[in-house]
Amino acid sequence: MGSFVFTSGDQRILADTGFGPHGEMLGYPAPGELIADFERNGMGLDSITTVFLTHLHGDHVGWNLREDLPNRPLSFPNARYRVHEADWEHFTTDELLADLYRGEHTRRSVLPLEELGVLELMVGETDLAPGITAFPTPGHTPGHMSLLIASNNERALLVGDILGSPMQATETDFRYTPDWDGPMGIAARRDILDRAEREKAIVIGSHLSYPGWGSIVRWEGRRYWKAL
Template sequence: MRWKVGNVTITKVVELETVGHTRFILPLAGREDILQLPWLVPHFATEDGRLKMSIHALVVETPTRRIVVDTGLGNDKQGRTIPTWNNRRGPFLDDLAAAGFPPDSIDTVLCTHLHVDHVGWNTRLAEGRWIPTFGNARYLFGRAEYAYWRDHSAEPDKAAIFRDSVAPIVEAGQADLVDGDAEICEEITLIPTPGHSPGHVSLHIRSAGEEGLLTGDVAHHPCQMAHLDWSSTADSDPAQSAQTRRELFSRFADRPVLVIGGHFDAGHIKRDGEAFKFAAVDR
């Protein structure tokens, strides 16, 4: 799936898709509540109120850069709290290459934050060692995000994620720490969007008079645009995440900005009373 923002092309490469089974991450999103949001159907929910979500990477091609934004779950990982996320043997790298992006062609990897489902393919297992998957890339980690997880990964699952998917990049000398408002290239600037994690960032794309926004996990699903207070169970600061949603969506609502989520497809944000709704773009 591909979208254009001026001279920038964004390609979604899916690792995992799910319909329903999302209450563990959005416990307030009951079916009856979802059925009150008919604009979610069919792109973001089923007619019976089950949410559609995906774990995916976004490959962003600018005139000068080839960037992978977030890297999913990865294969062969251990110590994940969700059993099916352990010891995966998925075809993600083959799918990435089939889409035209062999790993060696990537020059930049940018993680919006360092949660388990956004860093997994940072590394791959080779002869018993975790090595960078994208051997020619610089990996960009938010400075505040990296510092937080470096110092707050005592819990076994958090320690495993940092140990197998973040630390090996630093040890290989391929990591660059960037500020939350850093300019990545001429077309892409970061926006600090804390709440889901302490140093979470989103990407603002501007090219040839057009704009795009890659939200990361500011919202896991468009239903959170209508219910700004529906914070995720993974949010480090639920009150901050709700405030960030309101501020970010207010900034980009009712403008022709292509918005793509960390777990949902593209659309445009529209004001709807005191909150917002999301209008899907044609696939």
């Protein structure tokens, strides 16, 4: 599971916050290391100005707060946390919040953002910083969003869980994990892969092979994601 940092002028945007310290609760053997990775790279947590959440599944919001500290402060104290309105509405229903397993990460890592006054909901295409634009790619969740990063003549697309496995670049109908709306998820995947080819954009994915970015290539008429 990857999180990514993008810089534009004096803006620094973090895309997703990973598992948090409770990865084992989501069926993974180890906690997420996002905070430690910031320290290893000499990057201050207070340097992040926007936390962009592709969607609100537990493996993407786990370090919204410092779950490893007693008072659970915001992990990124100077940031606004931004997510699509449709995901907020979907994941904060009474039915989902009452679910012992599915509602746990929302109760712990998502609801406090509103209480702390740092949550900003997006509806459509939204400019986060010069050259960095969020746009809706629903299907995996109702409000799943992706990013276009544009610099000079280069393009990159951060696709979240629209492309959850390199295999899906070739087999676009394959679903490795349940989508909220399967046909919509397939359509979003095909659209974003077509766009990546058309614009010769790097494709960045949360669950793709390390380091998580690559290009779309063709071999014998079929499309593949190739790590860079």
